Amino acid sequence: MVADLFYYFIYPGFLFTAVVGGLIAGVDRKITARVQFRKGPPVLQPFYDFFKLLLVKETILPAKGSKITFLLAPVFAVFGASASAVLIMLPLLGIDAGFRGDVIVVFYLLTIPSLSYIIGALASGNPLAAIGGSREMKLIVSYEFTFILIIAGIILKAESSTSLYRIIEVQQTGNAFIGTASGVLLFIAAMFCIQAKLGLVPFDMGEAETEIGGGAFIEYSGSAYALIKLTKYMLFFTLPALIILFFMGGVQLTGIHILWSALKLIAVILLITLIRNTNPRLKTGQAMRFFLIWMNLFVIVAIVLSYLGY
Amino acid sequence: MGFKDFCFKKSLWLFHFGGASCNNCDIEILDCLTSRYDVERFGMKLVGSPRHADVLLVNGSINKRDKKRLLEVYNQLAKPVLVVAIGACGCTGGIFAEGITFAGPVDKIIPVDVYIPGCPPKPEAILAGIVKLLNKK
Ligand code: SF4
Numbered sequence: 153m154v155a156d157l158f159y160y161f162i163y164p165g166f167l168f169t170a171v172v173g174g175l176i177a178g179v180d181r182k183i184t185a186r187v188q189f190r191k192g193p194p195v196l197q198p199f200y201d202f203f204k205l206l207l208v209k210e211t212i213l214p215a216k217g218s219k220i221t222f223l224l225a226p227v228f229a230v231f232g233a234s235a236s237a238v239l240i241m242l243p244l245l246g247i248d249a250g251f252r253g254d255v256i257v258v259f260y261l262l263t264i265p266s267l268s269y270i271i272g273a274l275a276s277g278n279p280l281a282a283i284g285g286s287r288e289m290k291l292i293v294s295y296e297f298t299f300i301l302i303i304a305g306i307i308l309k310a311e312s313s314t315s316l317y318r319i320i321e322v323q324q325t326g327n328a329f330i331g332t333a334s335g336v337l338l339f340i341a342a343m344f345c346i347q348a349k350l351g352l353v354p355f356d357m358g359e360a361e362t363e364i365g366g367g368a369f370i371e372y373s374g375s376a377y378a379l380i381k382l383t384k385y386m387l388f389f390t391l392p393a394l395i396i397l398f399f400m401g402g403v404q405l406t407g408i409h410i411l412w413s414a415l416k417l418i419a420v421i422l423l424i425t426l427i428r429n430t431n432p433r434l435k436t437g438q439a440m441r442f443f444l445i446w447m448n449l450f451v452i453v454a455i456v457l458s459y460l461g462y
Numbered sequence: 463m464g465f466k467d468f469c470f471k472k473s474l475w476l477f478h479f480g481g482a483s484c485n486n487c488d489i490e491i492l493d494c495l496t497s498r499y500d501v502e503r504f505g506m507k508l509v510g511s512p513r514h515a516d517v518l519l520v521n522g523s524i525n526k527r528d529k530k531r532l533l534e535v536y537n538q539l540a541k542p543v544l545v546v547a548i549g550a551c552g553c554t555g556g557i558f559a560e561g562i563t564f565a566g567p568v569d570k571i572i573p574v575d576v577y578i579p580g581c582p583p584k585p586e587a588i589l590a591g592i593v594k595l596l597n598k599k
Contacts (some may be wrong), residue, residue: 181502189497193505200472200505204516206472210540212513365510373513373540 159249164241166234166386168418173385174198180388180425187429198385211374217277225272226372232264233386243316245396245405253301254314256425258394263350263386265383266292270322270357272380273368284367286359287436288351294443295348295355298341301451305338306380306398309458312456323401330399333462335452339399341447347427348393350384354431363433392420470516471596473505474544477515481568482558483522486582487549491519493585501592512538517595520568521548523558529565536572546593547574548588550581551577557581 159165178195182290185192194200214220239253239261273285302394309329310319348355358365369380396403396416403413434442482487494501495508509515512535524532536545550556557565565587568574575598578591 185500187556191503192470192500193502197473197505200469203465203469204473207466209516210538210542212538361508361510366514369514370511371513377514388596415472 153420155270156249159242160234160238160249164245164247165238168235169234169241169386169389170382172257173387173389174202175229176388176421177385178394183422183425184429185424192384197320198381200271202381202385203380205378206363206372206375209374209377211376212371213327214278214371217371218275221275222272223376225268225275226376226383229265229268229272229383230379230386231266232261232268232317233383233390235364236261236264237386237390240394240397242314243320244393244402246402248317253316255307255316255319259300259303260318262298262391263292265387266349266351269368269380272372276371280364280369281368281370282368283358283364284358287360289439290436291348291355291358294440295345295447297344298443298447298451299349301448302338302342302345303396304456305334305451305458309335320397320402329403334400334454334458337457339395341451341454342398342446343423343427344443346395348443349391350387350424352424352428354428354434356433357436357439360433392417392424395420396407402455407461470542474511474516474595475514476501476506476517476519477509477512477535477539478519479521479532480524481528481532481551482521483526483551483564487521487551490582490585490588491521491548495589499589501589504592504596510529511582513540515539516543517557518543518545518572519548519553520545520572520574523551523555523561524565524568524571525558525561525563526565527563529571532568532571545572546576546578546591546595548578549583549589550579553577553579575590 161167175195177198178193181193181197182192214222236258239258242249242253270285270288273281273288306319306329307314310322313319313322323329330339351359359369364370367378372380400416403409403416404412478488478491493499506517518536518539520532545568547553551558552568555564558564559567565571576591576595578588580587583591
């Protein structure tokens with residue numbers, strides 16, 4: 153019991169993910185600044201932002217709208233992010249806790265943050281938030297199908313096992329999935345899904361500061377907004393970790409392998425940051441077409457390839 | 463300086479209110495965000511919603527129509543919040559001070575923490591003002 157709580161709250165769950173995720177978000181902002189020839193904020197900037205929002209700022213409730221739903225939505229988002237973080241990190245770090253969550257559970261838990269953003273946005277009663285929420289909803293509808301196809305591909309490659317432990321085992325005894333042609337195709341599609349799940353450019357139309365002033369989050373302030381930021385930081389670590397788990401054979405925490413693991417994480421983060429810095433924001437229709445037609449075709453080709461053994 | 467104050471000063475998010483400006487000050491404010499001056503070094507960034515803002519940048523002369531809106535924006539901000547009046551128009555009214563629609567400089571309507579004069583102030587002057595703001599409390 154105590155061990156379970158420790159896993160959930162401290163390592164490798166809530167606290168660990170939040171701290172590493174915050175650092176990753178800081179590095180992301182630093183790289184972004186470098187790409188734009190700026191100096192950029194300090195790497196600890198996400199922590200300053202978080203504590204400022206949590207401790208200093210006042211939380212304003214919408215006058216018209218459901219206040220309780222509005223306040224509970226970020227809490228659920230944090231819950232979803234930390235639950236999925238535990239279930240992804242335990243197998244990734246090779247800790248064997250009693251419950252062996254599988255890919256399907258992780259898939260569902262990962263949708264909780266986006267869904268709660270939408271619920272919070274609609275509860276605020278702000279028209280711009282409603283626009284942001286509906287855009288986010290359309291985005292979810294389009295990328296989740298691709299995501300589940302990718303998971304199907306992974307399951308096929310992992311000898312029809314849905315267990316995350318098994319997926320890592322198959323890769324560590326054989327080759328990492330990214331080493332095959334179908335693996336590369338799945339990896340590319342997965343990177344775009346991750347980008348959409350993180351709500352980063354080119355798929356940030358739900359937030360779109362310059363267009364709809366923060367979209368789904370426009371009404372959030374103070375500690376409620378701090379929780380949303382926290383969710384984003386946690387996902388910024390969890391989702392790249394999921395990519396490493398799916399395609400790069402997980403990590404090993406012994407000797408020189410630690411370096412390799414860190415390099416894998418850095419490579420994925422760098423890729424995400426570069427995609428977000430070299431693309432414009434897509435329109436919702438374009439993003440839907442991108443996922444529903446092109447990415448799905450891509451993944452189906454990959455699945456057929458992997459079925460044929462490539 | 464406590465931990466709270468430290469975090470607040472390290473992460474000031476800006477919201478930009480342009481009154482009846484000639485648009486020059488707006489451009490100079492945007493200059494501060496570019497790679498040459500880069501206020502993100504201090505953890506500042508421009509946000510799109512008054513709910514997220516810690517600093518309200520006001521420029522341009524405030525006329526009778528703007529006054530209501532400025533007050534409304536100020537009331538919508540999550541407190542604590544700092545207000546910076548930018549440009550001669552924001553500080554005193556500048557060349558518009560004697561116009562018939564002029565409704566008083568910014569500090570007659572809402573409390574102002576820092577004044578940055580100039581028509582328009584150079585980005586360096588705005589940065590200097592921001593440093594003053596950081597050292598103020
Ligand atoms: S201070 Fe000068 S530059 Fe700025 S808005 Fe007024 S007239 Fe324009």
